[in-house]
Amino acid sequence: MAGVFDVEDESIISTIFKDSFPDNWRDNPDFAQYLAELSSFGVDKLGREPDRLAEDRAQILEQTQNLAFHNYKTFIQTAECSRDIYQDFQIIEKHVGGMLEKLPTLSTQCHQFLTKAQEISSSRRMNSLTLQRHTQLLEILEMPQLMDTCVRNGYYEEALELAAHVKRLEKKHSSIPVILNIVSEVKNSMQLMLNQLIQQLRANIQLPACLRVIGYLRRMDVFSEAELRIKFLQARDTWFQSLLNAIPAEDAYYHITKTIETSRVHLFDIITQYRAIFSDDDPLLTTKEDGPNEGALFHGWVVHKISQFLETLKQDLQRGVGGRLDSVLGQCMYFGLSFSRVGADFRGLLAPVFQKAALASFQQAVDEASNRFDETMQTYSFLTVSAGFSSAAYSMGIQASSLNPPLSLMEHQPLALYCNYILTAFNDLRLCVPLSLACDVATVLQASLCKVVEMILAFHRAEEGALNEKEHENFVKFCQLFAEELVPYFNRCLQALFPPSQLGLTLGVTAVDINKMVSMGGGEHHTLGNKLGV
Incomplete structure (x- = not known):
């Protein structure tokens, strides 16, 4: 009912006091309360209300004036404070505006600072961890x-x-x-x-x-196993070659003997080391389809070293070992025998080398004998012969079966010198004389004898008209000694060097056949005598 009354009162008031007060007063609760009280007044009280309101207004005005008089300083201070506050607010507003402008940059800088701080923190943690693990690091x-x-x-x-x-x-x-x-x-x-x-x-x-x-x-x-073997052999071979290269090469005999000794000792050591380090089965039977034959590497190296030694041996023998071929042969044979303990006996390869060297040495000595005979014949005179050696004294011969040279040869210097040179060649050959050289030695000697015969015939043709009776007699004697004493003596020397019995065993023929061959050789010597006309 009160709400309805209020609405009615408000409607009445609005009708009575239409346009008498502003609209905003309607919302003031004091104004609404006063109108409610005013509507409840009687006529008398309502008539006195303007006076009362005037008195209240005057009283309030007086109180306001008194308040302003007594508190004017406060009002002034309040105004000044309000003015200062207003100015401060303007400054604050200006600063706030500047701050708002700088806030994006500040935000970016703060973000960067945060990132840098995180990096520094991470680095610090890493440094701390590094310091803790300093010993391990x-x-x-x-x-x-x-x-x-x-x-x-x-x-x-x-x-x-x-x-x-x-x-x-x-x-x-x-x-x-x-x-x-x-x-x-x-x-x-x-x-x-x-x-x-x-x-x-x-x-x-x-x-x-x-x-x-x-x-x-x-x-x-x-290295693989094969590469390791190759490296081992290469390294040991380098050391071994340095030892060989350090041997003086001026003297062929010293060089080859030291080479033999060095090779025998150190090659045997290298082979022993290799076999102790690398275990192999039969190197020639062990094969690999997917890789190199590791055993064959060592076998090939050993063969190469032996071939290298044989080549050095050939070169030094060609240079000449001063008649000590037998000593070199003995050392080489001992070398080959020692290698038989490691399955590398190469003595069978030495025979051709020494055969060739012995034959070459004999050939050189025989050629030297032929040249010396030629030089002596150029200046020899048959007018006189050496005294004390007459043909009658030695007509029966002295020890025909002996290997001592006929002393009758000393009557003629060319024959004696030639015999001495050939005997020297025989003596050198005797120290190292393989049976396989029998034919070659006989051929070389026969060629030399034929050459000597040609020299004698050339001398006879050149001096035939100038020889007197005495010289001719001495020349005939010279030819007889060559054909009947020197040539048969050389034949006996050959038989001593190459015994017919041993040749028969080697060739597979009987001693009778060998004797026939020797007899045919004697007939050839008489033929040489016939050529000389004696």
Whole structure:
């Protein structure tokens, strides 16, 4: 009912006081309350209400004036404070505007600062962790220096263990640049270690040291088995060749004897070392379809070394060993015999070499004898002969079966000198005389005798008209000695060098056949005498 009354009162008031007060007063609760009270007044009280309101207004005005008079300072201060506050608010507004302008930049800088702070914090954590792990990190960083020290001081066992540890680090941390640098430096040290180990194989190293070095090379795993064998043989061959190259080569006999001794001792050591290090079955029967025959590598190297030795032997024998061919042959045979213990007996290869050398030496000596005979004949005179050696004294011959040269040859200097040269050749040949040279030696000697016969015939043709009776008689005697004394004597020397019984056993013929051949040879000597006209 009250709400309805209010609406009615409001409608009445609006009708009575239409346009008498502003619209905003309607919302003031005091105004609405006053109108409600005013509507409840009687006529008398309502008539007195304007006076009362005037009195209240005057009273309020007076109170306001008194308040303003007594508190004017406060009002002034309030105004000044309001003015200052207004000015401060303007300054604040200006600063706030500037701050709003700078806030985006500040936000960006703060974001950058935050990022930098996070990086610094992360770096600090890493530095702290690095400081905590300083000892372990220092050990890792010192690995290259430690590896280099181990290699240079020969601590190969420790170096291999360190290299294996670095290899494990590489597998786990291959993306870290520091680890990669350490791996690279360690690999350089490993290369230095490899060079040092191979250099040890190029020195005078004994079997235990060889076993250690090859063990290290196997653990380094840089060579296959075949490559390791090749490296071993190459290194040992380099050392062996240095020993051979150090032997003086001026004297052929000294050079070949020292070569034989060096080869026999050190090649045997190398072969022993190889067989102790690398286990092989039969090198010629062991084959591999997918790779090289590792056993054949060693077999080929041994064959090459023997071939190299035989070539050196040939060269030194061609230079001449001063009549000591038998000594060289004995040493070579002992060399070949010692190699039979390792399955490399090469004595069968020595025979052709020494046969050729013996024949060449004999050929040279016989040629020298022929040349000396020619030179002597150029100045020889048949007017006189050596005294004390008459043909009658030796008509019956002296010990026809003896190997002593006929003393009658001393009557004529060319024959004596020629005989001496041939005997020297026979004596040198006797020290090293294979039966296989029988035919070659006989052929060389026969060629020399034929050459001497040609020289005698040439002398006779040139001096035939100038010889007197005495000289002619001496010339005939000269020819008789050559045909009947010298040639048969050479034949006996050949039979002594090459006994018919041994030739028969070698050729598979009887002693009777050999004697027939010798008799035919004697007939040929008489034919030579016939050519001389004696």
